[in-house]
Amino acid sequence: MADEKDVPSALPRGATGFFRPEDGPLPETDQRNFRTALFAAARAADGHVGEMEEQACPRTFHTASVIHDAGHSIVLCHAHHPWIAFARERRDWYTDEFLDPPQWSQPFAAVGFLLLTGEQLATPLSEVDTSKLSAAEWRQVRSYGTSTLGGVLFNSWD
Numbered sequence: 338m339a340d341e342k343d344v345p346s347a348l349p350r351g352a353t354g355f356f357r358p359e360d361g362p363l364p365e366t367d368q369r370n371f372r373t374a375l376f377a378a379a380r381a382a383d384g385h386v387g388e389m390e391e392q393a394c395p396r397t398f399h400t401a402s403v404i405h406d407a408g409h410s411i412v413l414c415h416a417h418h419p420w421i422a423f424a425r426e427r428r429d430w431y432t433d434e435f436l437d438p439p440q441w442s443q444p445f446a447a448v449g450f451l452l453l454t455g456e457q458l459a460t461p462l463s464e465v466d467t468s469k470l471s472a473a474e475w476r477q478v479r480s481y482g483t484s485t486l487g488g489v490l491f492n493s494w495d
């Protein structure tokens with residue numbers, strides 16, 4: 338699992354999904370690595386991959402489900418940075434509904450993704466270095482009332 342040093346000390350460009358065209362396109366998470374790790378994680382859970390949905394504007398993340406004996410888990414993959422989060426249900430955006438990574442999630446870490454915990458994603462924005470966020474990003478943060486790291490990373494602002 339990610340530890341404190343793995344959580345971004347300053348939110349990097351692309352964390353919110355917003356960008357200025359004059360700054361160039363945002364980085365993209367390697368979807369092939371995500372799919373490979375997803376299928377390996379499903380096998381580790383003695384389950385299978387359910388629905389997969391690629392990121393579509395304005396959402397900042399890809400979504401998939403892993404179906405296993407205990408039910409199902411939702412896997413969120415940030416579209417611009419190699420961050421993985423887990424949730425109970427599929428949503429268009431999240432604030433603090435995150436779960437800790439399950440035991441079967443290690444295949445994501447093995448290919449370079451950071452597994453973010455529920456506690457990390459519930460971190461108040463006041464405790465995160467947001468100095469690199471643009472004025473447009475801050476307007477979205479305020480408009481949607483986002484107050485947590487997870488809410489900024491896994492959003493569907495338009």
